[in-house]
Amino acid sequence: MPGLPPMVAPPAELVDDPLTAPDATNAVGTALKQVLEERLRQSRTVDPVFARELAACLTALVERGGKRLRTAFTHCGWRAAGGSGDTTAVLHTGAALELLQACALVHDDVMDGSVQRRGAPAVHVQLARQHWASGMHGSAESFGTSAAVLAGDLALAWADDLLTETAFGTPHGRRLHEEWRAMRTEMVAGQYLDLRAQARRSSAVDEALAIATLKSALYTVARPLTLGASLAGADDQVLDALRAAGRCAGLAFQLRDDLLGAFGDPAHTGKPADDDLRSRKLTYLLAVALRLADAADDHRAAATLAPDADPGSEHAVERMRAALTRTGARELVETKIEELTDMAIGHFEATGADHAVRLEFAALVQRATGVASRRAEEVA
Known part of the structure; x- marks a missing residue:
């Protein structure tokens, strides 16, 4: 061409x-x-x-x-x-x-x-x-x-x-391009919904999960898996199993990224650790913390984490980090990551892939999420 x-x-x-x-x-x-x-x-x-x-x-x-x-x-x-x-x-x-x-x-x-x-x-x-x-x-x-x-x-x-x-x-170019085309639209949709959530000062947990799925989970794991499978002429059963596995692993990856965005070391992540907090970006971590604060009548945490709160100084950011931990949101997100990684390994088994490939997927999920799945240990 x-x-x-x-x-x-x-x-x-x-x-x-x-x-x-x-x-x-x-x-x-x-x-x-x-x-x-x-x-x-x-x-x-x-x-x-x-x-x-x-x-x-x-x-x-x-x-x-x-x-x-x-x-x-x-x-x-x-x-x-x-x-x-x-x-x-x-x-x-x-x-x-x-x-x-x-x-x-x-x-x-x-x-x-x-x-x-x-x-x-x-x-x-x-x-x-x-x-x-x-x-x-x-x-x-x-x-x-x-x-x-x-x-x-x-x-x-x-x-x-x-x-x-x-x-x-490739003889499977049409399916490859269909996966690619869908992924591009999902990315833009996720980014737009992210911008919209910030403009609306949203704090809804379901909205945070939808944004994380569209903006990151699908194009980080789910679509790459199906792009690769399309090159091999995969059937619908394999593609469906990969989409389910990739959605779970990709969401776990994004939740890990949210934690790193709040608590990570910039020397290791290569990006500032307080941008999401200062901008009150709607993450699952923040949405869960606000819900837990409301449930516990923790008005101090709710005020600290509110979408319309003034980000203020570095001290204000530290107060946000403390609130994320005190409400139990940080621990809950860690648990959610573990659950999602286990689910991802389970869905991947439905592809019928051989043992070596299942080990490869488990290792990749651990690399992406920082969690060694309990089901991965069974695969090994």
Whole structure:
């Protein structure tokens, strides 16, 4: 197809089974690097300034990486559906997911006003600094925000191009694209509902769970699993089992992320630990804490955690953390994560995947949630 780079083959030693989840995580970095190099070359032919300032900034974010969990789950879904042999399409689907993730992160940081991502300044902050350093006119902050929106759009375009190319190269491309298309819409819906909840100062538990599912759980675990399975020509029974397993594991992942957003160490997470608290973002953790505070007539905790409370100083954030713990919300969320991981392992067993693949999934879920499932011990 004109304008698209050729499929980038993974390292020769990784083409044939067995390819483990850690192997897939490492191999997608190689494939992604080659894709990004080709995209940058294309960008230079469009305009060297665009390539140097915007495309290169996006590329740097992608190359700083992350856990590459989506690629690992894609590979796991492929194996669960009987996939074997050439892994090129799997790795390219994983690379497309990494680019889509970059789009989500860039836009999310703009909307949340976050200043740090993956241990470095967020893209809109970097672009604002470029504006200031170059002595441009106008607001550096406004420029950075506007340019970051374009960077996120560029990441989405690159992701769609790569997924489309991959779909054209597989006999199961139509099903692959259907999964991808559904995932993109779910992501946008989740982000919109998140914004809407903040604007409405909502504190509903069900609403928090719906946002977590759409915004994170589906596109972090459930859809990657079914994207991988689609590449292997999975039937509806396997796809349904993977969707159920992925929804549970993905939600557990998001609840863990909520806890890290409130109590995590920025040195380990690569992002500030108080953004969600200061903005009173509707998380399951916060919604549960407010419900528990109301049930216990803990008016001090309710006032501290209320959506319309003034975030104030660092001391106010510490009071929020204390309230999240005192109400029992922190402990309840930990329990919910454990329950969801057990459910995920149970649903995955319905795929009929062999023992090695079930072990791989259990290990990935533990990596995503920080919890060793009791059912995973039974699998082992």
